[in-house]
Amino acid sequence: MKYLITGATGNIGSLVTDRLIARGTRPCVFVRDAKKARALFGNAVDVRVGDLADISTALDGIDAVFLVNSGADLAVRDRAAALAAKAAGVCRLVKLSTLDARNGVGTGPWHAKGEAAIRKSGVAFTFIQSAAFMSNAFAWSQSIASEGTLRASTGGGKIAFIHPDDIADVAVKALTTSDHDGEALVITGPKALSYSEMASKLGAVRFEEISDDEARRRALAFGGGRQYADALVDIWRAIREGRLATVTDGVERVLGRQPASFDRWVEENASDFKPRGRIPGRGTRSGQPRS
Numbered sequence: 342m343k344y345l346i347t348g349a350t351g352n353i354g355s356l357v358t359d360r361l362i363a364r365g366t367r368p369c370v371f372v373r374d375a376k377k378a379r380a381l382f383g384n385a386v387d388v389r390v391g392d393l394a395d396i397s398t399a400l401d402g403i404d405a406v407f408l409v410n411s412g413a414d415l416a417v418r419d420r421a422a423a424l425a426a427k428a429a430g431v432c433r434l435v436k437l438s439t440l441d442a443r444n445g446v447g448t449g450p451w452h453a454k455g456e457a458a459i460r461k462s463g464v465a466f467t468f469i470q471s472a473a474f475m476s477n478a479f480a481w482s483q484s485i486a487s488e489g490t491l492r493a494s495t496g497g498g499k500i501a502f503i504h505p506d507d508i509a510d511v512a513v514k515a516l517t518t519s520d521h522d523g524e525a526l527v528i529t530g531p532k533a534l535s536y537s538e539m540a541s542k543l544g545a546v547r548f549e550e551i552s553d554d555e556a557r558r559r560a561l562a563f564g565g566g567r568q569y570a571d572a573l574v575d576i577w578r579a580i581r582e583g584r585l586a587t588v589t590d591g592v593e594r595v596l597g598r599q600p601a602s603f604d605r606w607v608e609e610n611a612s613d614f615k616p617r618g619r620i621p622g623r624g625t626r627s628g629q630p631r632s
């Protein structure tokens with residue numbers, strides 16, 4: 342089997358590529374910047390350069406595609422990729438989607454349109470309908486490390502973030518076997534937690550509730566544009582209203598093991614959240630929050 346991995350320089354695509362290499366295969370990565378790919382994977386991959394608007398030139402000899410598309414217009418690129426894959430005789434397309442494709446929240450409608458276009462193309466597919474990634478918490482590192490504070494509009498609502506390793510393991514299973522052809526795999530972490538609970542595990546001593554307007558202002562400052570900022574605010578509102586607390590057995594069903602806990606992700610990434618300077622309310626000796 343020859344695999345084409347899109348988004349290979351991003352969060353999940355890079356983990357999928359690493360896993361395929363570790364299995365003794367030589368995947369193709371579809372990237373905009375060959376140097377970036379070589380820096381990540383050395384000579385262990387074939388590099389095909391191009392833009393996700395048109396992957397047709399990269400499909401020669403490819404059996405299975407891992408597809409990562411982002412943005413409000415992602416369905417256009419999902420559709421083009423699926424039609425090109427079908428025409429090239431690709432036997433399987435695995436799309437990184439979102440659990441919210443089921444509930445219409447945030448970026449969900451964008452992915453739902455993409456999924457519909459892929460279904461219509463006739464190519465064999467698997468959709469990975471993933472919960473939000475634990476690695477989203479990296480966006481909190483600055484305020485937790487420097488102020489001991491997380492500000493969010495999520496209130497006491499909970500969500501079961503998933504470890505990126507679990508998403509990549511599920512993707513590799515879907516790419517390398519026919520077990521999940523035609524399925525939408527709904528995968529989450531093992532336990533729904535509030536932002537306050539997660540921030541506290543990362544060493545924060547305060548959780549400050551902010552309004553949707555303030556959350557939108559901050560999301561816009563991160564970059565990514567108005568539509569993406571609106572999608573994020575919609576997700577945070579849905580968390581606050583208790584609409585995203587879903588926990589599934591998807592990871593266990595696909596991999597035969599439990600998904601990784603948020604505690605494990607915290608252990609692996611604690612250095613990014615280490616306090617910088619003295620933080621009022623945080624104990625100085627242990628670095629732990631006061632109870």
Ligand SMILES: NC(=O)c1ccc[n+]([C@@H]2O[C@H](COP(=O)([O-])OP(=O)(O)OC[C@H]3O[C@@H](n4cnc5c(N)ncnc54)[C@H](OP(=O)(O)O)[C@@H]3O)[C@@H](O)[C@H]2O)c1
Nearest residue numbers: 348349350351352353373392393410411438439472473474
């Ligand atoms: N974050 C979450 O909580 C969450 C939850 C569920 C689903 N998702 C979905 O996951 C996907 C994002 O996955 P990710 O976080 O692994 O990606 P990511 O880290 O944001 O990386 C995006 C990747 O796509 C590549 N890329 C972007 N535009 C491209 C273009 N026009 N042509 C070629 N390559 C292009 C980037 O390449 P460069 O290196 O060249 O920029 C990079 O490799 C999105 O569809 C999102 O909706 C996210």
